[in-house]
Amino acid sequence: MKRRLVESSSIASIGYDASVGTLEVEFSHGGVYDYYAVPREVHRAFLAADSHGRFFRTSIRDRYPCRRRD
Numbered sequence: 001m002k003r004r005l006v007e008s009s010s011i012a013s014i015g016y017d018a019s020v021g022t023l024e025v026e027f028s029h030g031g032v033y034d035y036y037a038v039p040r041e042v043h044r045a046f047l048a049a050d051s052h053g054r055f056f057r058t059s060i061r062d063r064y065p066c067r068r069r070d
Helices: 040-048 052-059
Strands: 003-005 011-017 022-027 032-035 066-068
Touching: 011 040, 011 052, 022 040, 040 052
Parallel strands: none
Antiparallel strands: 003 011, 011 022, 022 032, 032 066
């Protein structure tokens, strides 16, 4: 999975595995979470968003199952 660095005060990078629909979000505080069953269109919109943090809060968090990586 290739990560893309983003300009955001809360999110450091975004990765996506289209073969399984897994979105990887690395937060600036250091936590990395995998979000499952995320459509490709949501990933594309996330990358294109004016505010990655706002898009995450309104369109990803609490909408898709997730797991924190150890």
